[in-house]
Amino acid sequence: MMLYGVPVGRMFFQGAPRLLRSGVSLLPCRPTTADRVALEGYPALVARKWIGKHSYKSDQPIKQTLDKEERRRAILTGLRSSQFKSHYGFDIELSDTLARQCVLDPSGDALDAVLCSIQAAWAFGRRDFGVPPQCDKDEGWIVDPSLAL
Numbered sequence: 001m002m003l004y005g006v007p008v009g010r011m012f013f014q015g016a017p018r019l020l021r022s023g024v025s026l027l028p029c030r031p032t033t034a035d036r037v038a039l040e041g042y043p044a045l046v047a048r049k050w051i052g053k054h055s056y057k058s059d060q061p062i063k064q065t066l067d068k069e070e071r072r073r074a075i076l077t078g079l080r081s082s083q084f085k086s087h088y089g090f091d092i093e094l095s096d097t098l099a100r101q102c103v104l105d106p107s108g109d110a111l112d113a114v115l116c117s118i119q120a121a122w123a124f125g126r127r128d129f130g131v132p133p134q135c136d137k138d139e140g141w142i143v144d145p146s147l148a149l
Helices: 007-022 043-051 066-079 082-088 096-104 109-124
Strands: none
Touching (some): 043 082, 066 082, 066 096, 082 109, 096 109
16 A cells, blocks of 8 residues: 555554554553553644644745744744643743754754653643543544643
């Protein structure tokens, strides 16, 4: 099967078998008694709190604009704000070096890693990892307080 222009599909077909072989508990789709847990994050969900549904990254050089760089900067400002703590329940400290890398990386990979780490940290502080019992276990669940039921 060939998947053209579907990076999420390619990531799934590459990542899912590796996750299964690793023996982690995949919540909510494949819970196990393992003490290692894998969760689903969606970094854009964190970013949207400060930039709405605007794009902040691109893998295509022609779409790597100053507007997107300014949006990445706005996201970093938001992560350092009191609004962040009121939403996620904790503060984060970002070194100037990491913040600069997040702003200057037009692919958004560095910033996405930070944003997913935030969602994972939030979920780790919950007894249920932020996954409601009534969610569709075949669909999965993105862990974020904005989706908490």
